[in-house]
Amino acid sequence: MIQFLSYLLNGISLGSVYAIIALGYSMVYGIAKMLNFAHGDVIMIGAYMSFCAIQYWNLPPILAILLAIVVCTVLGIVIERMAYKPLRKATSLSVLITAIGVSWFLQNIALLIWGANPKSYQSLVGFSALTLFDGQLHITGESIVTIAANIIIMIALTLFTGKTKMGKAMRAVSEDKGAAELMGINVNATISMTFAIGSGLAAIAGVLLCSAYPVLMPTTGSMPGIKAFTAAVFGGIGSIPGALIGGILLGVIEILGKAYVSTELGDALVFAVLIIVLLVKPTGLLGKKIHEKV
Amino acid sequence: MTKYKKPSRNFITYAAVILAFLICQLALSGMIDGFKMSRSLKGQLIPICVYIVMAVSLNLTVGISGELSLGHAGFMSVGAFSGILISQYLLHAFPEADLELVRLIVALGFGGLMAGVAGVLIGIPVLRLRGDYLAIVTLAFGEIIRNLINCIYFSVEGRGLNFSFLDPNLPGTMLINGPMGATGIKKLATFEAGFLLVMFTLIVVLNLINSRSGRAIMAIRDNRIAAESVGINVTKYRMLAFVVSAALAGMAGALYGLNYSTIQAVKFKFDTSILVLVFVVLGGIGNIRGSIIAATVLTVLPEMLRQFGTYRMLIYAVVLIVVMLASNNPTLSSMINSFTGKFRKNSEKEGDKA
Numbered sequence: 001m002i003q004f005l006s007y008l009l010n011g012i013s014l015g016s017v018y019a020i021i022a023l024g025y026s027m028v029y030g031i032a033k034m035l036n037f038a039h040g041d042v043i044m045i046g047a048y049m050s051f052c053a054i055q056y057w058n059l060p061p062i063l064a065i066l067l068a069i070v071v072c073t074v075l076g077i078v079i080e081r082m083a084y085k086p087l088r089k090a091t092s093l094s095v096l097i098t099a100i101g102v103s104w105f106l107q108n109i110a111l112l113i114w115g116a117n118p119k120s121y122q123s124l125v126g127f128s129a130l131t132l133f134d135g136q137l138h139i140t141g142e143s144i145v146t147i148a149a150n151i152i153i154m155i156a157l158t159l160f161t162g163k164t165k166m167g168k169a170m171r172a173v174s175e176d177k178g179a180a181e182l183m184g185i186n187v188n189a190t191i192s193m194t195f196a197i198g199s200g201l202a203a204i205a206g207v208l209l210c211s212a213y214p215v216l217m218p219t220t221g222s223m224p225g226i227k228a229f230t231a232a233v234f235g236g237i238g239s240i241p242g243a244l245i246g247g248i249l250l251g252v253i254e255i256l257g258k259a260y261v262s263t264e265l266g267d268a269l270v271f272a273v274l275i276i277v278l279l280v281k282p283t284g285l286l287g288k289k290i291h292e293k294v
Numbered sequence: 295m296t297k298y299k300k301p302s303r304n305f306i307t308y309a310a311v312i313l314a315f316l317i318c319q320l321a322l323s324g325m326i327d328g329f330k331m332s333r334s335l336k337g338q339l340i341p342i343c344v345y346i347v348m349a350v351s352l353n354l355t356v357g358i359s360g361e362l363s364l365g366h367a368g369f370m371s372v373g374a375f376s377g378i379l380i381s382q383y384l385l386h387a388f389p390e391a392d393l394e395l396v397r398l399i400v401a402l403g404f405g406g407l408m409a410g411v412a413g414v415l416i417g418i419p420v421l422r423l424r425g426d427y428l429a430i431v432t433l434a435f436g437e438i439i440r441n442l443i444n445c446i447y448f449s450v451e452g453r454g455l456n457f458s459f460l461d462p463n464l465p466g467t468m469l470i471n472g473p474m475g476a477t478g479i480k481k482l483a484t485f486e487a488g489f490l491l492v493m494f495t496l497i498v499v500l501n502l503i504n505s506r507s508g509r510a511i512m513a514i515r516d517n518r519i520a521a522e523s524v525g526i527n528v529t530k531y532r533m534l535a536f537v538v539s540a541a542l543a544g545m546a547g548a549l550y551g552l553n554y555s556t557i558q559a560v561k562f563k564f565d566t567s568i569l570v571l572v573f574v575v576l577g578g579i580g581n582i583r584g585s586i587i588a589a590t591v592l593t594v595l596p597e598m599l600r601q602f603g604t605y606r607m608l609i610y611a612v613v614l615i616v617v618m619l620a621s622n623n624p625t626l627s628s629m630i631n632s633f634t635g636k637f638r639k640n641s642e643k644e645g646d647k648a
Binding site for chain 1: 356362419422423424426427429430431433434435437438441442444445460472473564568571572575576579604605607608610611612614615618619621622623
């Protein structure tokens with residue numbers, strides 16, 4: 001029972017990282033209607049930036065995280081301006097391929113700067129582990145911080161999109177770009193803002209992911225990226241609570257599957273659940289149903 | 295006019311492929327002075343054929359049927375491992391028989407068949423979805439196939455075949471060894487076989503496109519509801535395109551697998567699916583000849599860029615982004631159109647005369 005609880009907590013913690021990454025995917029998809037495959041690599045860049053800040057420049061953890069967030073935010077805006085903005089009117093496949101090009105570009109830049117050898121990432125979480133039930137249940141500091149960060153980000157983002165002017169503009173643009181423009185909303189600035197928020201969140205996710213799983217390579221971001229993307233779809237792409245639910249469910253399924261079914265089949269199980277959910281609810285758990293007009 | 299134009303276009307495609315093959319053969323035999331193939335380029339000949347087949351078959355799904363598939367490498371791996379399995383089994387079970395050609399043909403056929411079966415099984419749930427959701431589910435299936443192959447163990451004992459799931463302890467000679475993949479493969483793939491497979495793929499795909507079924511598939515792509523209302527069986531034709539595409543990818547996979555002495559399922563991960571999709575998009579969606587050219591150029595390009603050393607893949611990525619941006623640039627495309635427009639008008643006039 002305690003064992004199960006410990007797996008469950010690990011799953012929720014991993015799922016929280018997925019949820020934070022999934023938010024970036026989900027928001028960008030909601031507004032720009034594009035699958036941003038480079039998002040996973042922004043995570044990797046964020047992790048490397050914080051790694052450098054700690055290892056080479058001896059900055060305190062808070063500053064290291066802030067540096068990673070700033071660099072990734074700027075990176076997100078630059079990518080959007082350089083690669084995606086000229087393709088606003090292009091087919092979605094062209095945008096997809098460009099995103100893949102950006103993803104390869106980032107991975108190879110990282111390969112040139114930091115090399116192919118995996119770096120062992122030093123956890124940025126200062127908390128010691130929490131021990132409950134007479135030392136039977138062990139909760140790592142990373143888990144606590146990840147789950148807390150996830151909750152704070154979700155609340156902040158819900159308030160932001162619900163209450164602020166910029167957040168309302170974002171929702172309007174995702175609803176109808178043309179109508180939003182007619183209402184005097186600067187669509188380009190709104191899309192840039194979305195990329196900035198998504199990439200900033202990716203930096204946080206990168207730090208949290210590498211604190212819990214301390215292997216850092218140029219390809220570190222790609223698999224979590226794909227899984228988070230799956231999580232976003234799972235919960236209903238474009239929806240903030242959907243990303244939260246999708247991410248956490250995915251993390252829990254993955255950890256429990258690896259623990260109780262088989263280590264090799266953990267990932268297969270995740271994708272199988274996704275397929276079943278999509279067959280029953282084709283737009284994800286919390287996705288809006290789209291009616292087709294004839 | 296179209297009655298004459300279409301077959302002649304296909305004829306040009308066939309002729310170009312045959313010509314390219316003959317030139318390669320001449321270059322290989324050293325008959326052309328001053329044009330010698332480098333060693334690395336020679337090694338690329340079979341992969342080029344494989345990727346051409348992959349690109350053309352994916353184009354059938356993405357371009358002709360209009361379904362974005364991100365799991366094409368999954369079918370390739372099904373074909374590769376079932377092809378390797380049967381050819382290695384025949385090798386061990388009947389060691390006295392010297393049947394390289396038979397084994398190659400059986401391997402390609404069986405690889406295509408198994409990938410086709412996988413296509414049917416995956417197609418049933420996948421084709422209920424549409425758009426980006428369909429893309430994600432194909433991605434998921436690609437990953438599931440890779441994970442499952444990592445858990446499969448086959449061994450041969452005399453003429454018997456042992457199979458186990460997740461349990462690596464099997465008696466006899468291991469043929470497929472879970473995460474270690476297939477080892478000790480007897481290389482069977484030849485450039486000639488690759489060329490014949492490309493020709494076979496082209497004949498199947500081009501004839502399918504120009505057939506009644508092909509027109510039905512394209513009608514569904516352009517407007518599903520309209521196609522349904524004129525009595526086209528939507529599920530049947532979407533399935534047809536999907537399964538044919540999967541089977542061809544399986545044959546390509548079998549050839550690819552038999553080109554190496556060891557192969558792992560990791561070789562067919564998500565990146566491979568994406569790579570083939572890049573060939574299709576850069577070659578022009580729905581354009582078969584474009585797919586062939588793009589697959590060839592983009593397979594050779596990393597080899598050509600070898601002199602740039604570690605910058606090679608970076609340059610590749612930049613080239614990809616720049617090509618995508620340039621091909622979607624309105625001023626640039628209008629320039630190209632005004633340039634090729636005159637040429638096109640002339641050829642159309644000629645077509646009218648004919």
